[in-house]
Amino acid sequence: MALLEVQNLKKYFKTPRGILHAVDDVTFSLEEGKTLGVVGESGCGKSTLGRTILHLLDSTGGKIFFKGEDITVVSRNKLGELREDMQIIFQDPFSSLNPRFSVSQTIREPLELRGRLSKAEMEEEVDRLMEVVGLAPRLRNSYPHELDGGRRQRIGIARALALKPKFIVCDEPVSALDVSIQAQILNLMLDLQEKNGLTYMFVTHDLSVVKYISDEIAVMYLGQMVEKCESDRLFERPIHPYTQALLSAIPIPDIHAQNKRILLKGEITSPINPKPGCRFAARCAYATEKCREPQELREWEPGHFVACCRAEEVSA
Ligand SMILES: Nc1ncnc2c1ncn2[C@@H]1O[C@H](COP(=O)(O)OP(=O)(O)O)[C@@H](O)[C@H]1O
Ligand SMILES: [Mg+2]
Incomplete structure (x- = not known):
């Protein structure tokens, strides 16, 4: 059974210019212990998708199942329970951490709010969590501004782990870090996943990062999921014209490799x-009349889903 199942999830925002479809009819399931990478350009709805699943935003439509249970609409009590099972790690630990809280206070806060441990037990747990994420004990009383980006993100990870969650939305967790530190944090996250059987939804616009960490990858374009399959297969055989354009923009280190970057023309819908x-049709070289009809995410080959009625022509 899938740990998380999302069916036709929608999140719309009312804006002065009309209804903004930030997440539109997104469907997927995620097995326990696996990582789903979610990629797409800035503004395509990745963060909104993650936040809506976690109930940090109310959904507009669709269903969310967690551990087989319908959590689309939850009571206050239930929300507290879910907060233990489902957590988030943010891109910028600096703005998500309280600047007046020391490292130990920050990590202790979720334990305090839940209120099941004695003071001494909490201190012990803070020590343990700091060790788990690789923060030296001497940093206990340091404040976020005294630490570098990598250490700040380690605090964010320790805090997210405090309540022993099953599922973590990782929203661009290494995008604000130096490349040299990115690998350390990604390896820490992979290690924690293995040891604790964690399930991740890993949101990023960085394709090299997503390839490294994901079992499966979902590609989003303007609120919709246009392609989803096993990570290696996506890089080997992208089908949707948008995925092809996105992947063609990755620099290839081989000087003999032909530069076949696909430049997108046309107006963004x-x-x-x-x-x-299809929301990509205005920029798509393969678009025809048929693309004006709603596109269904269909199984192109086992486990490989594509929302493109022209997939046969594109892949020919
Ligand atoms: N609170 C909000 N009110 C109105 N529009 C929003 C709000 N949050 C996000 N959006 C819009 O929803 C779309 C998706 O945003 P977001 O999920 O942040 O994208 P991503 O994380 O992929 O960059 C964007 O067009 C954004 O402007
Ligand atoms: Mg975002």
């Missing part, structure tokens, strides 16, 4: 009051 049909 607005996510406000969008028409039915």
Whole structure:
């Protein structure tokens, strides 16, 4: 059974110019212990998808199942329970951490709010969590501004782990870090996943990062999931024209490799009051009349889903 199942999830925002379809009819399931990478350009709805699943935002439509239970609408009590099972790690630990809280206070806070441990037990647990994420004990009383980005993200990870969650939305967790530190944090996250059987939804616009960490990858374009399959397969055989363009933009280190970067022309469709049909069509070299109809995410080959009625022609 999948740990998380999302069916036709929608999150719309009312704006002065109309209804903005930030997440539109997204469906997927995620097995326990696996990582789903979610990629796409800035503004395509990755963060909104993660936050809506975690109930940090109310959904507009669709269903969310967690451990087989429908959590689409939850009571206050239930929300408290879910907070233990589902956590988030943010991109910028500096703005998500309270600047007036020391390292130990920050990590202790979720334990205090839940209120099941004695003071001494909490201190012990803070020590343990600091060790788990590789923070030296001497940093206990340091403040976020005294630490570098990597250490700040380690605090964010320790805090997210405090309540022993099953599922963590990782929202661009290494995007603000130096490349040299990114690998350390990614390896820490992989290690923690293995030891604790964690399930991740890993949101990023960085394709090299997503390839490294994901079992499966979902590609989003303007609120919709346009392609999803096993990580290696996506890089080997991208089908959706948008995925192909996205992957073609990755620099290839081989000087003999042909530069086949696909440059997108045409206007970007607005996510406000969008028409039915493929949102990528205006920029797509393969677009025809058929693309004006709603596109269904269909199984192109076992485990490989594509929302493109022209997939046969594109892949020919
Ligand atoms: N609170 C909000 N009110 C109105 N529009 C929003 C709000 N949050 C996000 N959006 C819009 O929803 C779309 C998706 O945003 P977001 O999920 O942050 O994208 P991503 O994380 O992929 O960069 C964008 O068009 C963004 O402007
Ligand atoms: Mg985002």
